[in-house]
Amino acid sequence: MGESATLPALGEIDLSDAGFWDRPPAERSAAFAVLRRQAGPIWFADPDYTDIGFERGTGYHALVRHADILAVSRRPELFCSGRGGATNILDMPDEYAEYFGSMINMDDPRHARLRRIVSRAFTRRSMADLSRQIDAVAARTVDAVAARGSCDFAVEVAARVPLAIICEMLGVPPEHHDFVFERSNRILCGFDPEFLPAPEKIAEQLLTAGSEIVDLVGDLAARRRERPADDLISHLVQANVDGESLTDQEVGSFFLLLAVAGNETTRNAITHGLMLLTDHPEQRELLASDLDRYGPGAVEEIVRLASPIIFMRRTVVEDCEVNGRRYREGEKALLFYWSANRDEDVFPDPERFDITRTPNDHVAFGAPGPHFCLGAHLARAEISATFRELLTRLPDIRAGEPDRLIGSAFINGVKHLPCTFTPAEARA
Template sequence: MGQGRPRAEIGLDDIDFSDLDFWARPLDEREAAFALLRARPGAPFFAETEDFGAGVGRGYHVLTRHADVLEASRRPDVFSSAPGVRIGEKPAEFFEIFDSMIEMDDPRHARLRRIVSRAFTPRMIRRFADDVERIAAEIVDVVAGRGSCDFVADIAAPLPLRIICDLMGVDAKDHAFVFDRTNVVLGAEDPEYAAGYADPGAAMLTAANELGALVEDLARARAERPTDDLTSALVHANPDGERLTRQELASFFVLLVLAGNETTRNAISHGLVLLTGNPEQRDRWASDFDGYARTAVEEIVRVASPVVYMRRTLTRDHETAGGLRFAEGDKVLLCYWSANRDESVFDAPYRFDIARDPNPHVGFGAAGPHFCLGAHLARREITVMFRELFRRVPDIRASGEPDRLRSAFINGIKRLPCAFTPVR
């Protein structure tokens, strides 16, 4: 990424985040749209133009500046997650399978997060920390002799997928099924993933229910024969007698494979694109991998911003510290992608700098009850994978343009050709 502002010309009339055609625009045009909104006072309002299955919504405000996103994230009592986190309203049939922690407020949110957090015992965490290194090495072993591959399918995707599936105790024969259904749920707005379904909503619902059915079968087995995986820990009561219901477990699993798989693989994929396009930063990291690993990973997440936004809904009339006024029921988008490029917070925000420090990005969400529960694991996976790549195939690079996901919600890469000197 260059150091200057986006050069593309774009006007307010060209911006409609609910129109999927906007997300098919070139990247520099989308960057220019967010830069334009950050430079304007207030929180602009946009009408909705797309029907996501529950009718065309009432419209939404957009928070594009870092300070506004942070403030809204810290006030869940005012900026509610419960009505949904995407622009459009959820159809009624979505509420059961998509009723997960990211779409809850306290006290329900606090209860589920407490149960899940206690299930991650120190022993389990140590075990999967070791597994990350082993699995990363196995993944690179498979491709090292080829000289080229699809970086997404062969390298970036398998690591978080295997970690999450192993964590939950999903059999290896079902990994490809989980990968496919995950793609459909988060990529249903993309014609490639919605093919064969009546509409994107039907694609999302069908795929999510299939993932839920998979973990419900697993839960039944673990109820009878406990093991040491996370599914067993969640099915059986913790020391305080709390446990997830079967429906809560299904919704949690859908959230886990979406948030823990898709977002991490996209961060790793964007990482290769950024290192290829900024060879001086690549050489810098290679000169002292461990010395730069912490800041390099944070910078990859900042620039990649795998989740573009989360929506909140006002529980009452409210005026923010910055003077933004909202009415009860207003929908507001917390634009993480834009906040991570806020010129008032980040020096030269369009420059990819692996030594950037401090780096108060919101790539894992902002501070507050919905900060990503798996941020630590994601950071470790990104670090370990790039350490293994630098060690085994040090000249790996993107050899073509990324095939980007058509989505308003996820900054995804579907395919990315890469090349390297084969290693025997």
């Protein structure tokens, strides 16, 4: 799992080729190392997704250096998220925007308005209560597999913790958790045939998954307006900040953002975390020796190397120059966080897993700016609680060889990860 690869020639690298994202992680890493050594961002042609309704553009700048990504992220007035969408290379068709047009694909002042309303509702629950809830979910998740001695870690542990927490926070009944999980897989799968089995109906499957989740939250929101509960949906439908409230469409889009992004990204960080701790037993022993001392650093290092979100897109608002590079109005720039988190100019020996790494200025939650991840603290807490539970109760848990990565340029995800451990009794 921790192999190195020969550096390819620049002409052999095509980030728009779906085959590139099927390569082993070591080969991807070697390719990005080559790109970081170039004089500036390389221009790539757009991928061709015209068969599912996306109009092909002229191409994009691939920003792979930490400094370039920070500089662009700090200039939202020059590099926007709302033109064409931030989560896809090609401009988002109108029919997709209806379901996937969350605040991650918006700019100020609308983005600031939504974030202000959502942030107020998001922090209503005390951190102490949320911490207890996360600990309880982590314990229940380990209980479910503890006696067996093996499981599919990606599906049965890593996916279950953030899924349960997000759904419980939102007020989604337990009988709908698997429904949300399956639809979120479809949306973020990058056209992987395991999740979208009918290639000729990709657009239909994506739109159906989005509409089904939005319909679910619409039903929940209607009920909460009449009978509020102590959950996030109730707070969102009643939120009023400076005279502003969310429309039904905005509530649905935010739910989709949390259900998809909040679940999938943390799931994959936890999965990569077990792989890293298995590959680096000395770091595992150090973490287990003092979870309170080394836990926070371990979470940051896991997130840095996992980089669950591989890129975000920005669109150039006006002609400008940033870090010596000229950008033209209307051009696209892809911010490859996965590469920035391995930038040799920022992280000495960047492929080394070091839970004591200080400083650790990764951009796995996004770079500083208006779109820094709203749920970063929640994700950190979920990762920390999961590994505390695992290393305390299943101390010899080890990852086997992972199934291939999800075939996606956007999500650095592992579909299945077998693991083994000495069976233990569930807590009483």
